[in-house]
Amino acid sequence: MDLQAFRDSIAEPQPPAGLSPALQALWWDAKGDWAKAHECAQQRDDTAGMHVHAYLHRKEGDQSNAEYWYRRSNATPPASTLDEEWEELARRLLQQS
Secondary structure: OOHHHHHHHOOOOOOEEEEEEEHHHHHHOOOOOOHHHHHHHHHOOOHHHHHHHOOOOOOOOOOOHHHHHHOOOOOOOOOOOOOHHHHHHHHHHHHHH
């Protein structure tokens, strides 16, 4: 799946089958369901999940919690906008899947 297909799928009621928990989190975030996105991001304690978890706390405005999760995922907090970070994460995770 490429980024455009992923974006198009957001119009559907459920995420496409086979998405990783981190991609499911980004999908639910794009649907406006932060709580469901957060739940998905916490499903696995892997680098991708931790990075998406950091993004979600940054979006929430909880900077100290976001910084904790960026450190855990070995990522630097971005200077980009939230939309740019979402796109970068989605693109990278889609390429890895």
